[in-house]
Amino acid sequence: MSERDLDALLEDCTQCGLCREVCIVEALGAHSITSLLCGEEQYSSWLCSSCWRCQEVCPQGVDIHAIIMEMRREEEPPPGHEANLVNVLRSGYALPVDSGVNSSRILHSLEPVQLIPAKWLEILLQGREGGKTRG
Numbered sequence: 001m002s003e004r005d006l007d008a009l010l011e012d013c014t015q016c017g018l019c020r021e022v023c024i025v026e027a028l029g030a031h032s033i034t035s036l037l038c039g040e041e042q043y044s045s046w047l048c049s050s051c052w053r054c055q056e057v058c059p060q061g062v063d064i065h066a067i068i069m070e071m072r073r074e075e076e077p078p079p080g081h082e083a084n085l086v087n088v089l090r091s092g093y094a095l096p097v098d099s100g101v102n103s104s105r106i107l108h109s110l111e112p113v114q115l116i117p118a119k120w121l122e123i124l125l126q127g128r129e130g131g132k133t134r135g
């Protein structure tokens, strides 16, 4: 995203702070995109539960969702994100599915989770720029 595009998205923001007041990431003591919107330098666009309370309360109708998604293209994802992506591609779940998970599922009369073949995973991962996860 160019600086000009980001400027356009931020144009109507008055830095009133309402988004930060309702943000659960901020309530937990970390810094979400709402800190950036309030002029702070410490924040991460990846620290977010996607509750969109910030979006709902914004009196200016700032498209915070668009800002978060665009900022994620610029920022390195946190450690562990890559592993989660691989897990989702393999099984549809972010947490790893091992034989213990499937034994437990069978015990509860659930179908075992099917993992996609390693070759398919390789093909799915090939499209990523420089092998990096993109937001």
Ligand code: SF4
Pocket (backbone or CB within 6 Å): 012, 013, 014, 015, 016, 017, 018, 019, 020, 037, 038, 057, 058, 059, 060, 061, 062, 064
């Ligand atoms: S609530 Fe809207 S106007 Fe207020 S700081 Fe957040 S984005 Fe800016």
Ligand code: SF4
Pocket (backbone or CB within 6 Å): 019, 022, 023, 024, 025, 026, 032, 033, 034, 047, 048, 049, 050, 051, 052, 053, 054, 055
């Ligand atoms: S969507 Fe993300 S940034 Fe917005 S209030 Fe929820 S956790 Fe905070």
